[in-house]
Amino acid sequence: MSNVSTTTGVKSGMYAVDAAQVPDSPSWVIDMAALEANLQTLANVQERAGCKILIALKGFATWSTFPLVRRYLSGATASAPHEAKLAHEKLGGEVHAYAPAYSDSDIEELLPICDHLVFNSLNQWQRFRPRIEAHNAANPQRRISCGLRINPEHREVAVALYDPCAPGSRLGVTREALKPELLEGLEGLHFHTLCELDSDALERTLKVVEDKFGEFLPKMKWLNFGGGHHITRPGYDVDRLVRLVRGVRERYKVDVYLEPGEAVAIRTGVLVATVLDIVDNGGPIAILDTSATAHMPDVLEMPYRPEVVGAGQPGEKAYDYRLGGLTCLAGDMIGAYSFDQPLAIGQRIVLLDMSHYTMVKTSNFNGVRLPSIVLRHQAGNYELVKKFGYESYKDRLS
Ligand SMILES: *Cc1c(COP(=O)(O)O)cnc(C)c1O
Numbered sequence: 001m002s003n004v005s006t007t008t009g010v011k012s013g014m015y016a017v018d019a020a021q022v023p024d025s026p027s028w029v030i031d032m033a034a035l036e037a038n039l040q041t042l043a044n045v046q047e048r049a050g051c052k053i054l055i056a057l058k059g060f061a062t063w064s065t066f067p068l069v070r071r072y073l074s075g076a077t078a079s080a081p082h083e084a085k086l087a088h089e090k091l092g093g094e095v096h097a098y099a100p101a102y103s104d105s106d107i108e109e110l111l112p113i114c115d116h117l118v119f120n121s122l123n124q125w126q127r128f129r130p131r132i133e134a135h136n137a138a139n140p141q142r143r144i145s146c147g148l149r150i151n152p153e154h155r156e157v158a159v160a161l162y163d164p165c166a167p168g169s170r171l172g173v174t175r176e177a178l179k180p181e182l183l184e185g186l187e188g189l190h191f192h193t194l195c196e197l198d199s200d201a202l203e204r205t206l207k208v209v210e211d212k213f214g215e216f217l218p219k220m221k222w223l224n225f226g227g228g229h230h231i232t233r234p235g236y237d238v239d240r241l242v243r244l245v246r247g248v249r250e251r252y253k254v255d256v257y258l259e260p261g262e263a264v265a266i267r268t269g270v271l272v273a274t275v276l277d278i279v280d281n282g283g284p285i286a287i288l289d290t291s292a293t294a295h296m297p298d299v300l301e302m303p304y305r306p307e308v309v310g311a312g313q314p315g316e317k318a319y320d321y322r323l324g325g326l327t328c329l330a331g332d333m334i335g336a337y338s339f340d341q342p343l344a345i346g347q348r349i350v351l352l353d354m355s356h357y358t359m360v361k362t363s364n365f366n367g368v369r370l371p372s373i374v375l376r377h378q379a380g381n382y383e384l385v386k387k388f389g390y391e392s393y394k395d396r397l398s
Helices: 004-008 033-051 063-072 081-091 103-109 122-138 199-219 238-252 297-301 358-362 390-394
Strands: 027-030 050-057 076-077 096-098 116-119 145-149 188-190 222-224 255-258 269-280 285-290 319-324 333-339 348-352 373-376 383-386
Touching: 004 297, 027 373, 033 050, 033 063, 050 096, 063 081, 076 081, 081 096, 081 103, 081 358, 081 390, 103 122, 116 122, 116 222, 122 145, 188 199, 188 269, 238 255, 297 358
Parallel strands: 050 076, 050 255, 076 096, 096 116, 116 145, 145 188, 188 222, 222 255, 285 319
Antiparallel strands: 027 269, 269 285, 269 348, 319 333, 373 383
16 A cells, blocks of 8 residues: 555656646546556456456545446455445446445345455354345345455565454454354355565465365355455566466366455556645745645555655755645645755646555545434434435545
């Protein structure tokens, strides 16, 4: 989720964005040619490996690009009913869902639109199994194939915030916690151990998955390798990925799914902002019409320093500035940079690699419903004044 991949990135179309021509500021600008190039790389993997690739909407859900995405990928994976609905309505293809836990109403919303449902625990599977089996009996044309997320407890990710296999993780069932008799009725297994990694990390993961869970694989119809595959990054070893997928398909006679988010959208978009003022406190600070906390929360969460077109590290070029946001949060700072020329009020600034994870966090990360707003009146009664539905999620992107 760090967008630092730009530092190693090949110059792609997004570097060519002419900020002066962008019709509004601040704006996200998605470079459709760069997006299509990523999609072509992914489609090539699908074809060579004989697997299906789904876009993970939590990383990129800009649905006005979905007609293009659909030309190349097999469907989407969703982490909440809103994302699943968006996939069903705007993308088409297969709709898969996985969430750390589903509520009864989540399941009711997902049943009519999902192809695969992945459970995070055997407890959730036991709880919803009768409901799903009743649905499948009544809708033989729209059967849902259910799977279980396993936790191979194999660590590849350095940052614990992004490591699903960190000790004490709530994501997936460990081999120790897995009760084989409760797997009955499940048709697939799902694992997710990677974040921004190459196929050597997948190879090590697969070895552990096969060692620990290999006895269950021949009974499965599919295996989902999750996300975190940085397939479109220059230098990614695609040949090894293809070899690994083909090997698993042949050994266990299963369908294989990959569900990258980042790989769909890395190096495809920028955020164009404008310098509103320049103040000084221990050095010049340019205040932009954007905000780390409101528009790029991952800058503060990760934290990371986005690349800026034409800017270097502080001290590298003649004029140093810190770039700050327009909220009143004291820590709403984007980072320290240097430029060849002094910045001017009204000048536009282009922040790189802003499509994946940044736009979705500005709206509703994972498509999770925002909390409703309730007033408790003096008389003691509660009034629900706002419930945020699917439309409000959808309307925050386009
Ligand atoms: C986050 C996530 C993905 C996508 O991960 P990327 O790192 O964006 O490729 C896929 N599947 C699941 C279950 C996830 O949580």
